[in-house]
Amino acid sequence: VSEKDEALLISRCKEGDDEAFSLLIERYQQKVYNTAFRMMGNYHDASDCTQEVFLRIFRSIRSFRGESSFSTWVYHITVNVCKDELRSRSRHIDESIDEMLQTSDGERHKEIAADCPEPSEIYETTELMDRLQVLINELDPNYRLILLMREHDELSYQEIADTLGLSIGTVKSRINRARIALRKKIIADGKLFAEIERLYDIENKGKDGGIGELLGI
Amino acid sequence: VNCLEFKEKIFAYLDNELEADAARQFRAHMAGCTSCREEVRQYELLQNAVHDMPERECPEELSQKIRAAIEAERNKQKVIPLYKKPWMRTIAAAAAFVIFVGAGSVIFENIFAANSAAPESQKSNITSDYDIMADSDLVEQEVVSSSATGLFSTAYSYTADEVTSAAPEIAEPENKKDNAAVNESLMSSPPQEKPDAPTSDEQKNSLPANAADTPVSPQSPSELDVPMPQAPAQTVPASTKEELERAKAVANVRLQVSDTKQACQELAEIAKNLECAAEINADGLFCIELELLDYDAAYKAICEMKSLEEIEKFISRDKIGEMEYTVLRIWCE
Numbered sequence: 001v002s003e004k005d006e007a008l009l010i011s012r013c014k015e016g017d018d019e020a021f022s023l024l025i026e027r028y029q030q031k032v033y034n035t036a037f038r039m040m041g042n043y044h045d046a047s048d049c050t051q052e053v054f055l056r057i058f059r060s061i062r063s064f065r066g067e068s069s070f071s072t073w074v075y076h077i078t079v080n081v082c083k084d085e086l087r088s089r090s091r092h093i094d095e096s097i098d099e100m101l102q103t104s105d106g107e108r109h110k111e112i113a114a115d116c117p118e119p120s121e122i123y124e125t126t127e128l129m130d131r132l133q134v135l136i137n138e139l140d141p142n143y144r145l146i147l148l149m150r151e152h153d154e155l156s157y158q159e160i161a162d163t164l165g166l167s168i169g170t171v172k173s174r175i176n177r178a179r180i181a182l183r184k185k186i187i188a189d190g191k192l193f194a195e196i197e198r199l200y201d202i203e204n205k206g207k208d209g210g211i212g213e214l215l216g217i
Numbered sequence: 218v219n220c221l222e223f224k225e226k227i228f229a230y231l232d233n234e235l236e237a238d239a240a241r242q243f244r245a246h247m248a249g250c251t252s253c254r255e256e257v258r259q260y261e262l263l264q265n266a267v268h269d270m271p272e273r274e275c276p277e278e279l280s281q282k283i284r285a286a287i288e289a290e291r292n293k294q295k296v297i298p299l300y301k302k303p304w305m306r307t308i309a310a311a312a313a314f315v316i317f318v319g320a321g322s323v324i325f326e327n328i329f330a331a332n333s334a335a336p337e338s339q340k341s342n343i344t345s346d347y348d349i350m351a352d353s354d355l356v357e358q359e360v361v362s363s364s365a366t367g368l369f370s371t372a373y374s375y376t377a378d379e380v381t382s383a384a385p386e387i388a389e390p391e392n393k394k395d396n397a398a399v400n401e402s403l404m405s406s407p408p409q410e411k412p413d414a415p416t417s418d419e420q421k422n423s424l425p426a427n428a429a430d431t432p433v434s435p436q437s438p439s440e441l442d443v444p445m446p447q448a449p450a451q452t453v454p455a456s457t458k459e460e461l462e463r464a465k466a467v468a469n470v471r472l473q474v475s476d477t478k479q480a481c482q483e484l485a486e487i488a489k490n491l492e493c494a495a496e497i498n499a500d501g502l503f504c505i506e507l508e509l510l511d512y513d514a515a516y517k518a519i520c521e522m523k524s525l526e527e528i529e530k531f532i533s534r535d536k537i538g539e540m541e542y543t544v545l546r547i548w549c550e
Contacts, residue, residue, distance in 0.1 A: 029280055050279060051279070055290055136267070193262065196262050196263075200262060
């Protein structure tokens with residue numbers, strides 16, 4: 001999708017073009033859903049948040065001024081919706097942030113198990129990646145999101161800091177804590193590292209196609 | 218570099234943030250230390266694996282739910298525009314000024330939604346559709362019940378441009394002059410028509426120009442002045458009192474009209490003078506949306522109107538993404 005197309009689509013949405021907004025939903029629903037899933041950790045909550053995100057976009061698209069890219073704007077709204085939801089559910093995010101701030105030597109490591117996907121959901125697709133997802137879901141939401149923003153969505157520290165309203169130092173610190181926590185979990189899992197290793201060795205050696213083929217993507 | 222120092226630098230290494238010298242030392246240590254090499258390897262694998270986690274398909278049922286929710290929102294927001302002036306093309310940004318009218322209470326809600334990127338969306342002429350608000354009792358009921366709760370919590374984002382014109386153009390109002398005066402008195406200080414020491418009743422009488430010229434129902438405004446709970450801790454500063462009274466009077470001009478069509482016309486007239494869109498939304502609340510040149514201009518206008526130093530306490534800001542609402546709420550005594 002070219003930038004020009006996107007700009008046109010957005011301006012049509014601003015004018016109240018129903019069809020254009022449908023197209024916009026189509027274009028962004030997967031991205032929003034995936035971000036929400038990573039933050040919320042399960043299908044049900046991710047669905048609710050995704051729906052809320054599009055409502056917010058619908059209500060406020062006229063105020064989008066193009067100062068950031070549209071997808072960054074959408075990301076921002078998604079994160080806010082999910083954070084609101086997590087916050088309203090418990091004071092969890094605030095508490096954990098507060099606790100982190102209280103320690104003098106950087107942030108304290110803190111893991112709280114989040115909701116896991118339904119068991120049926122876990123094994124139906126690529127098992128390895130799903131097991132990884134389960135472990136990621138067990139991370140504290142603050143760590144989970146930030147790790148995925150960095151490693152999966154390839155956002156820069158600056159972009160993450162801007163989106164979450166954190167300092168770069170905090171972002172780095174949190175990402176590193178997340179990496180440490182995830183590595184521990186994977187080691188504790190037993191076989192997972194070996195399997196991941198095998199996967200990437202195959203890819204590196206160029207046998208039988210790359211990881212994409214293995215994952216069926 | 219020993220193992221401890223090495224471990225401290227792992228993430229900087231993974232993020233390519235080590236200076237050339239430090240990176241060289243790091244690699245040297247890695248080459249000779251199996252356990253450190255293994256650790257780095259694991260982090261690298263982890264990075265790769267997380268990066269390659271497949272995207273989930275958005276479930277079809279979710280897709281449908283989103284569409285249904287948007288459709289519901291669309292219907293909810295199908296506000297009925299009574300009048301809308303063609304937008305000025307030069308408007309770089311817009312600010313919305315919404316007045317909710319409650320019996321015995323006046324609540325202003327300001328929504329400043331800067332909107333510099335949508336000049337084209339601002340050209341449409343909006344016509345009106347009376348059907349949706351055929352039952353004026355309902356409107357009044359809504360207003361009364363709203364005021365009974367004392368406050369509104371919703372900030373309305375405006376969707377005037379979305380409204381499709383399904384109905385005849387609204388009749389040209391006849392009493393422009395008087396409404397211009399109303400406009401003046403709302404918009405600027407000092408206002409032209411500023412009664413000395415206005416009381417609530419005087420105000421109601423001093424502003425009926427609008428109501429009097431049109432076939433207003435005999436309903437007394439007092440009928441609408443149902444007792445309402447005092448809004449929490451809303452001591453209105455003396456300096457803003459006049460403004461509030463004036464606003465209340467203007468509001469009452471509209472509320473006196475029991476005839477729906479008439480109400481629409483009157484709202485339209487006032488809206489025209491204010492260069493704004495007056496609408497009755499689906500919740501049955503009257504509101505006026507005032508478009509201003511930009512956020513600062515809007516803010517300034519509001520401040521001027523409300524005797525500056527007291528304004529802050531009435532304004533709260535909320536931010537969603539890039540959008541900033543400013544909500545101004547005022548309760549009359």
